[in-house]
Amino acid sequence: MAKQIEGVYEKVYECAKKEFLQKGFKDASLRVIAQEAGTSTGSIYTRFHNKQGLFHAIVYPVVIELKSWFLNAQESFHQKDVDYQKQNMFEHTGIETEEFVAYIYKHYDVFKLLLQCSEGTEFSDFLDQLVEIEIEYTVKYMEATGDDVLRKENISAEFLHIVTSSYFSGIFEIVRHDMKKEHGMLYAKQLREFYYAGFSKIYKW
Template identity: 80%
Template sequence: MAKQIEGVYEKVYECAQKEFLAKGFQEASLRTIAQEAGTSTGSIYTRFHNKEGLFHAIVSPVVEEIKNWFIDVQESFHQKDADYQKQNMPEYSGMEAEEFVAYIYDHYDVFKLLLECSGGTEFSDFLNQLVEIEMKYTVKYMEATGDDAICKGNISPEFLHIVTSAYFSGIFEIVRHDMRREDGMLYAKQLREFYYAGFAKIYNW
């Protein structure tokens, strides 16, 4: 087996991320990536199998980490008793959202890839996956606290899904608009306050 040159795959990752950001997944060229990284397309195929395998290697660690964190945070809160959940939901949700936005900025280029360059990959529905997790635990919260907004017809599951999706889409505008970290953190805080007013009415906070 040929000995791998030290640092070559770090360079491949760097050049691949640059190429994907510039052209998107579908238009990105493995030949260009290989040339920029000083290696061959054959070596990239050997290590990553294909272009999607290379894209997966770049974004998957961040996707898995944020999804696992998100589920852990939700599950931890759901383990609390109903009174605690009802009294602390606004504050807990705010802290969770702030940490979420900080994580986005810590891995900004990967989220740029996910949101703007992932068409044609398994990650093209990344945003919807987060929405589905949030929806699952929102329903759990409503059941735990005896919230009957859906039963009474104050809201519908479809409305809840649309609002949740709109909120997450709004958060990710910080990436789409290339906001600086301090501006993005402020924007996200303002967005939370805007949505909080609506949810407070729905849930009678």
Template identity: 55%
Template sequence: MAKQIEGVYEAILSCAKKEFLEKGYKDASLRVIAQEAGTSTGSIYTRFGDKEGLFEAIVGPAAGQLTEMFLKIQKDFHNLNEDTQRAEMGKYTSEHQIDMLDFIYDHFDEFRLLLDCAEGTRFSAFLDKLVDIEVDYTYKYMEVIGCESVKSGLITEEFIHIVTTAYFNGMFEVVRHRMKKADADKYIRLLNRYHMQGFTTIFNPEQEVPGSTSGF
């Protein structure tokens, strides 16, 4: 096996990140990446297999870690008893959303790639996976508290999916808008309050919403 030159791997990743951010996955050129990194396309294939393998080497760790973090947050909450879930749901959600935001900002370029440059790769479904986890555990929470909205058929899984998709798209707008971290923190806290108020009407459909003219 030929000895790999020290520093080439890192140079390829750095140049590839720049190329993918500028052009997106589909239009990015391995030839340009190789030229900028001072190596050959053959060297890229040797190290990463193919173009998608190179993209995965950049975004895969961040995507995987955030997904695992989110899944653990959900599992830990689901393992709490019913009374604690009822009492702590809003606070728990808010605190851990900030933890996720911190992680996103620690890997900001990787999430820019995942959100806007991943078309043509398996990572184009990154947000969908987070939504699926949230929908699954939202239903579990509703079952724990005996939510009448679900029992009556008023609230369906399709509706929860729509609401959750809207929330996650809103959450990741901080990346798309290149918000400063301090501004993003304020935005996420406000978005979470808005989201939780909306879910209050889902969990308690009999509770009248201030300013509304009609119920469900």
């Protein structure tokens, strides 16, 4: 059995990121990645099976860690008593947004891949998955606090989905516009305050 050269797969990851970012998933070439990494396409196929497998290896750890953190943050808040939820919603969303954006900057290249280069992969609906989690726990908040504006027909389910989707798309503009971290953190704070003011009007907080 051939011995693996130390550091070769770190180099493959680095070169694959560059190739995917430049050309997108569909047009990226394993041959080019292999050449840049100083290895063979056969070696990449042996380790990752195909181009999809290589893309998966790069982005999946970040996706699963973010989704796990996001779900835990939502569930932890949901388990608090009703008075706590009502009194601390704004503060909670502020902390959550700050941590969310900090994580984006920690893995900036991966989020560029997810948002701009993932067409044709299993991750093309990544943003939709986050939106669905947020909607699920927004509805739980409504039910727990008695402020169920959906049942009262203050808003529709379609409206909730559109607004939530536009909020997350807005957050990820920090990646699409290549914002520096300091600017991106401020932008995300202002965006959260803007959306919170709208929901405060709907909920009559």
